[in-house]
Amino acid sequence: VLSIKEADLKKDPACTTGLSNFLLKDHPDENKWADCVHCGMCLESCPTYEITGQEQHSPRGRVHLIKSVAEGRLTVNEQFMDPVFACLDCRACTTACPADVEVGGLIEEARGQIRQAMPLTGLKGTVSKMFLQGLFPHQNRLHTLGSLLKFYQKSGMQKVVRKSKLINIMPQHLVDMESILPEVKEPVRKKYKDVKVIKSRGETKREVALLTGCVMDVMFSDINEATINVLTRNGSDVTIPKNQTCCGALHVHAGDRDMGRKLARQNIEAFKDADKVIVNAAGCGCALREYPELFHDDPEWHEKAEEFSVKVEDISKYLFETGYEIPKAELKTRITYHDACHLAHGQGVRKEPRDLLLNIPGVKMVHMPNSDRCCGSAGIYNITNPEMASAVLDSKMENVPEDVEMISMGNPGCMLQMAIGVQKHGRNQKIVHTVQLLDWAYQKEDGKGEH
Amino acid sequence: MPVKGIKSNDQHIWNLANIVGDARSIIYHKEDLIAYDCDGFTLHRHLPKAVIFPKNTEEVAALVKYCANHQLPFLARGAGTGLSGGAIPLNGEVIISLVRMKKLLSVDYENRRAVVQPGFVNLKLTNSISDKGYYYAPDPSSQYCCTIGGNVAENAGGAHCLKYGVTTNHILGLEVVLPNGQIIEIGANGILDEPGYDLLGLLTGSEGTLGIVTKITVRILKNPESKKTVLAYFDKVEDGSQAVSDIISAGIVPAALEMMDKTAIEGVEAASFPVGHPKDIEALLLIEVDGIEAGLDEQINQIVDVCLTRNVREVRAAKDEAERGRWWANRKTGFGAMGAISPDYLVQDGVIPRSKLPEVLKRINQISEESGLRIANIFHAGDGNLHPLVLFDARKPGQSEKALIAGSACLQVCADVGGTITGEHGVGIEKREEMRFVFTDEEIIAQTEIRDVFNPGNLLNAGKLFPTPGRCVEIKRELKEKETYTKA
Numbered sequence: 050v051l052s053i054k055e056a057d058l059k060k061d062p063a064c065t066t067g068l069s070n071f072l073l074k075d076h077p078d079e080n081k082w083a084d085c086v087h088c089g090m091c092l093e094s095c096p097t098y099e100i101t102g103q104e105q106h107s108p109r110g111r112v113h114l115i116k117s118v119a120e121g122r123l124t125v126n127e128q129f130m131d132p133v134f135a136c137l138d139c140r141a142c143t144t145a146c147p148a149d150v151e152v153g154g155l156i157e158e159a160r161g162q163i164r165q166a167m168p169l170t171g172l173k174g175t176v177s178k179m180f181l182q183g184l185f186p187h188q189n190r191l192h193t194l195g196s197l198l199k200f201y202q203k204s205g206m207q208k209v210v211r212k213s214k215l216i217n218i219m220p221q222h223l224v225d226m227e228s229i230l231p232e233v234k235e236p237v238r239k240k241y242k243d244v245k246v247i248k249s250r251g252e253t254k255r256e257v258a259l260l261t262g263c264v265m266d267v268m269f270s271d272i273n274e275a276t277i278n279v280l281t282r283n284g285s286d287v288t289i290p291k292n293q294t295c296c297g298a299l300h301v302h303a304g305d306r307d308m309g310r311k312l313a314r315q316n317i318e319a320f321k322d323a324d325k326v327i328v329n330a331a332g333c334g335c336a337l338r339e340y341p342e343l344f345h346d347d348p349e350w351h352e353k354a355e356e357f358s359v360k361v362e363d364i365s366k367y368l369f370e371t372g373y374e375i376p377k378a379e380l381k382t383r384i385t386y387h388d389a390c391h392l393a394h395g396q397g398v399r400k401e402p403r404d405l406l407l408n409i410p411g412v413k414m415v416h417m418p419n420s421d422r423c424c425g426s427a428g429i430y431n432i433t434n435p436e437m438a439s440a441v442l443d444s445k446m447e448n449v450p451e452d453v454e455m456i457s458m459g460n461p462g463c464m465l466q467m468a469i470g471v472q473k474h475g476r477n478q479k480i481v482h483t484v485q486l487l488d489w490a491y492q493k494e495d496g497k498g499e500h
Numbered sequence: 501m502p503v504k505g506i507k508s509n510d511q512h513i514w515n516l517a518n519i520v521g522d523a524r525s526i527i528y529h530k531e532d533l534i535a536y537d538c539d540g541f542t543l544h545r546h547l548p549k550a551v552i553f554p555k556n557t558e559e560v561a562a563l564v565k566y567c568a569n570h571q572l573p574f575l576a577r578g579a580g581t582g583l584s585g586g587a588i589p590l591n592g593e594v595i596i597s598l599v600r601m602k603k604l605l606s607v608d609y610e611n612r613r614a615v616v617q618p619g620f621v622n623l624k625l626t627n628s629i630s631d632k633g634y635y636y637a638p639d640p641s642s643q644y645c646c647t648i649g650g651n652v653a654e655n656a657g658g659a660h661c662l663k664y665g666v667t668t669n670h671i672l673g674l675e676v677v678l679p680n681g682q683i684i685e686i687g688a689n690g691i692l693d694e695p696g697y698d699l700l701g702l703l704t705g706s707e708g709t710l711g712i713v714t715k716i717t718v719r720i721l722k723n724p725e726s727k728k729t730v731l732a733y734f735d736k737v738e739d740g741s742q743a744v745s746d747i748i749s750a751g752i753v754p755a756a757l758e759m760m761d762k763t764a765i766e767g768v769e770a771a772s773f774p775v776g777h778p779k780d781i782e783a784l785l786l787i788e789v790d791g792i793e794a795g796l797d798e799q800i801n802q803i804v805d806v807c808l809t810r811n812v813r814e815v816r817a818a819k820d821e822a823e824r825g826r827w828w829a830n831r832k833t834g835f836g837a838m839g840a841i842s843p844d845y846l847v848q849d850g851v852i853p854r855s856k857l858p859e860v861l862k863r864i865n866q867i868s869e870e871s872g873l874r875i876a877n878i879f880h881a882g883d884g885n886l887h888p889l890v891l892f893d894a895r896k897p898g899q900s901e902k903a904l905i906a907g908s909a910c911l912q913v914c915a916d917v918g919g920t921i922t923g924e925h926g927v928g929i930e931k932r933e934e935m936r937f938v939f940t941d942e943e944i945i946a947q948t949e950i951r952d953v954f955n956p957g958n959l960l961n962a963g964k965l966f967p968t969p970g971r972c973v974e975i976k977r978e979l980k981e982k983e984t985y986t987k988a
Binding site: 114 | 529551579771833
């Protein structure tokens with residue numbers, strides 16, 4: 050006979066995490082997995098589960114594995130690394146989860162543990178160091194690379210390489226990438242390096258600081274330029290704080306949390322005097338907003354990071370909320386919109402960019418099914434996991450409507466990846482950033498520009 | 501040609517991989533297998549021997565034959581969202597995962613049926629045919645991710661089963677791999693009521709103990725012309741319960757009639773899809789009627805009147821489809837939402853005569869008080885299907901056992917008032933012992949004898965559905981196993 054008044058119903062103290070096989074420093078946050086009840090509502094939202102059908106490659110599976118290490122049932126080793134690093138960190142599961150489990154944050158913490166326990170060695174280690182520590186955080190080196198790329202494109206070398214057999218010895222994903230490199234222009238940080246404040250066109254209503262981003266400013270400086278244009282046109286004075294650096298998203302994604310923290314501290318200091326930090330790259334915006342996550346063990350910086358993170362805003366949301374002038378010129382075009390994961394899932398920004406686009410006269414929006422499905426770019430995932438990234442991209446391209454001229458989005462990584470997709474699938478859409486379109490409409494209104 | 505890339509000393513792993521012909525279609529490292537040590541029921545965990553992903557029926561049959569010939573225990577798994585532990589590899593089974601068999605094979609609008617592979621996700625069927633004005637009726641709350649194969653195994657229900665029936669009422673045909681590897685088709689022409697034994701009825705809800713379903717013919721329905729949804733808040737849970745009985749007595753057959761109590765409301769409001777339900781009400785009803793447009797408003801008025809006579813605080817119809825969608829998202833993610841207010845939960849699945857609702861709720865409340873564990877209640881009130889959610893924290897010693905005991909006590913209450921122990925989640929591991937609340941030994945033996953006809957070696961999903969002797973001993977033994985497993 051069952052009775053619930055048995056002796057074993059006495060109140061007992063909570064367990065501690067004494068069994069954990071994670072290192073104490075930067076220990077993954079237990080509360081993040083405590084919310085997961087293993088219901089499985091996340092499964093279908095996950096691109097890597099869709100492709101593999103394997104639960105260690107699903108959000109709840111990954112959470113389960115991470116929890117198992119913390120419970121002492123697993124150790125941090127090569128086999129554990131695979132599911133944790135195969136995650137795109139796209140955060141679609143966070144949107145699907147009924148209990149708000151922060152899978153993305155947990156994955157990043159677990160990657161930090163893996164990198165602490167098993168530092169990268171050999172070629173992978175060298176390459177990773179070269180990019181993550183040697184390149185992205187250094188403005189000058191980035192600019193030099195930009196100039197080299199520009200030289201590569203303008204000197205005719207690109208043509209030579211493409212015609213020669215040289216291109217045949219590159220891995221396919223790098224060939225794909227080479228072929229879609231945008232035309233490199235002058236970075237805005239160079240252009241405005243002696244300008245203290247870029248003044249608003251009319252009366253100054255607000256003052257904002259712009260994060261120029263590392264890849265953004267080298268590869269897509271025209272988007273930064275467009276961002277400055279739409280801001281100054283709508284009453285904002287823009288400053289570009291000198292000491293700003295790479296947001297650190299790529300480092301945190303790769304498990305290098307120490308470097309992530311170093312960059313975070315530098316940015317927090319650099320933007321100390323700003324009331325508003327405007328970002329036009331979804332991945333960077335999300336990373337900046339999540340700086341507090343990096344300082345769990347450091348109350349002083351945690352507080353500073355909290356103060357900083359609330360100042361960060363995506364350009365589309367900022368314009369939507371502070372109001373902007375609806376362009377009068379017509380841009381006759383059919384476009385579709387791709388939700389960058391770190392905008393839609395990471396920051397909950399979905400309607401604002403669509404609103405900007407829909408308000409441009411002449412723009413016809415065509416719905417993209419599963420528009421908030423990852424494109425496979427995911428930071429440098431398309432370089433580190435080319436095969437999976439390519440499968441994710443193929444699945445994305447199936448949903449891109451045929452009858453549009455442009456695909457608009459709010460993240461440079463997605464732009465490169467979608468450009469690869471367009472080329473690989475023999476399509477002809479132009480890839481544009483949301484603010485670029487708005488800027489073109491303004492330019493047309495002013496009788497300038499080619500659009 | 502043997503498969504390349506397998507790193508294992510176990511010859512079985514090599515042989516199984518050869519059947520599917522691809523090293524990426526098998527998992528055998530402990531680090532990956534841990535993701536398969538439980539399903540939506542997390543209180544029991546066991547590692548499988550391997551997980552293997554066949555592409556077609558022939559591969560399933562070959563895998564089953566291999567397991568049968570080598571006496572390897574095996575079981576089938578879909579999305580692993582089951583709530584009673586039906587897909588947990590209690591005996592270190594080889595898991596045959598059907599998630600890569602996920603095609604919609606054909607749709608026959610004229611005869612209103614569709615053929616799907618078992619790994620096809622429930623909601624995707626409705627999404628694939630909705631532009632033609634059709635849908636698939638059984639709608640378990642996990643329909644965003646659960647597979648139709650799993651729905652067949654568990655005879656899944658859902659919010660709209662009050663009017664439309666559960667999975668078994670929508671299955672027209674099955675292709676099944678029997679536990680000896682033989683492939684049979686039942687109801688091949690999709691015609692109901694074939695001569696001979698009702699094997700469709702037997703297989704549907706057999707919880708993966710009689711065979712592995714590899715192809716399913718389901719009934720599809722034309723969308724109702726219109727739907728209307730009402731939300732009602734009650735200060736007293738008794739009033740809410742009475743309103744449920746009154747609505748049915750008035751001759752209305754709602755498509756759905758759902759209820760949530762105070763603790764459940766606290767959970768869904770703290771989670772990802774809040775709708776702003778007041779925190780101080782004791783119960784809410786979500787009522788949906790569908791059918792021909794003309795007459796629906798009249799039904800809605802009748803429902804509102806009933807609620808008013810039962811002291812409703814607030815009652816209103818959804819103003820548009822968006823609001824209706826928000827109400828349902830809030831309700832359908834209710835179980836997972838418990839994560840927002842508790843680290844773990846155990847969901848029970850009792851069925852009772854509707855008239856006993858107030859009495860049963862009172863007794864569940866007592867169980868909650870006595871156990872010291874909170875119990876949230878979400879139910880398909882219209883058909884008397886209760887889901888008490890026992891909230892606990894597995895990290896606290898003793899709480900898992902308390903939760904199991906409290907859950908079992910809830911089922912005892914259901915059986916006592918003339919109900920039964922499961923409406924739609926299945927027996928699995930969780931409610932094996934509770935089968936004794938509703939069946940005599942002879943009745944249980946009659947059923948295990950049927951299982952033995954199909955599954956004589958009991959290699960397929962053994963240890964599920966029927967009781968084994970000595971419940972308390974069992975729990976203690978399993979906890980001990982869990983402990984050793986933790987240390988291993």
